[in-house]
Amino acid sequence: MTIMFNKRRFVSALLSCLLLASCGSGAVVNDTSVTDSDSTEPEVTMDPIYSDLPTGDFGGQTVRFLGECGTNWAIIQLSSDEINGEIINDKMYEADRLIEKKLNVKIESDYLENSGDVNAIVQNAVAAGEDEYDVYDMPSDIAGRLIPGGYFRDISDLTGISDKVWWDKNTRDSLTFGGKCYSLLGDVSLMLGESHYVIFQNKDIAADIGLDNIYDTVKSGKWTLDKFGEDLKKAAQDTNGNGEMDFEDRWGLGIYQVAMTYFMLAGENPIVKTDSDGIPYFDGIDERMADMYTKIRTILFDPEHTTIGGKNVPAGADWKDPFMQGRSLYLFEPLGHSKKMRDSKFDFAIIPMPKYDENQKEYMTPILQYVHTMYVTVANQKTDVIGATLENMAAEYYKTLRPAYYEAVLENKRVRDDESIEMLEIIFKNRELNPAVVFDWKITTILNEAALYGRDNIVSNVEKKLNQIQKAINDTVDFYRQ
Secondary structure, three states: OOOOOOHHHHHHHHHHHHHHHHHOOOOOOOOOOOOOOOOOOOOOOOOHHHOOOOOOOOOOEEEEEEEEOOOOOOOOOOOOOOOOOOHHHHHHHHHHHHHHHHHOEEEEEEEEOOHHHHHHHHHHHHHHOOOOOOEEEEEHHHHHHHHHHOOEOOHHHOOOOOOOOOEOHHHHHHOOEOOEOOOEOEOOOOHHHHOEEEEEEEHHHHHHOOOOOHHHHHHOOOOEHHHHHHHHHHHOEOOOOOOOOOOOOEEEEEEOOOHHHHHHHHOOOOOOEEOOOOOEEOOOOOHHHHHHHHHHHHHHOOOOOEEEOOOOOOOOOOOOHHHHOOOEEEEEEEHHHHHHHOOOOOOEEEEOOOEOOOOOOOOOEEEOOOOEEEEOEOOOOOHHHHHHHHHHHHHHHHHHHHHHHHHHHHHHHHOOOHHHHHHHHHHHHOEEOOHHHHHOOOHHHHHHHHHHOOOOOHHHHHHOOHHHHHHHHHHHHHHHHO
């Protein structure tokens, strides 16, 4: 008997198991063992996790989603009303029709040009006391500004919404204060996968300057901020020979100012602390946070080896341009940016963000604050049909759409080698959408702007605005405690 071993399929199965673990427990993992015949169909059994999904006849009601279509680096599609040959669209189409038939509903999606337009529709609907849309798909940080205004329903209002694996447990926990949560994020939207912050490496430049194999460095646990900084300095080169670093030279890294916040999170610094009841608070910059700020700013925000959006990038150019043109060793961006790199002429790797130091046990992956989360306004009374539809969509997308995304999109279209797929295991293992980046509370803005403008004494910068920060947090917490 000959065993056919497909490494990518094997790694994909491992990745699925890791994602199950990161989202919660209770699922029965389907058999992914390899058989000795590609033509043998696996036995289909009903997973008990799907046995108690909401059912009912909702009389042909329409469940309307509203999102924005201005995001061009990620998959933001919410539903599908026709087959077009694209695997994600077609899997979504099949799932939507199944749910429509099961619940006797109609699923529709509209999109506006940008998130600000969606924001205005929400406010107008609540002011009018009636809502033509049932579910809003919005960037979490933009929705975060509306939550304390009382625009959205607590997700416990939505009949049938569970805490099963198709809803992201980490996100729900981190955005739950006083037992209340208004944000839904999980397999009902593929943008979650797209919004994991990663590091892209130009493997050709790495080879040219004699760096060690990056995959071995990551797996050894030695992929740290210090190692990252050493690589940046080695890569930066005045290639036009004019004695200074110009935008057209070879660079070590491309970032924009939010890198300060996210490298702190990747270094296991939550920025805002929580008490025993899960309530956030901030009592100033402690010694560790001050040291982290100084180290991250010194290594990352050096215009001698880093192109920094808003600082040393010429008008009309983008800080990502050097990497996209094969002239930068590293790029800090969400995973969805790989969508734009399919035709890159250079070889690249996808790796996790570095640890702060070797004392850190695990690599941490922050989720972009712009990740789309779902909301239902207080003006909407259709909580039963909305809850049933969302729960079934999340479950069906988890079962069919997510595997298609990981295998057909990430593995077969975007990554260049099997090792990058292994890196995805690490990237997805420890992920978090941190409340500090969702609500800001002024603290992340202060940190990021201080890094951009090269301010040394972050303690005094924060102390000047400590009362404003604490008030912003208290205003949010007070709303959740009502």
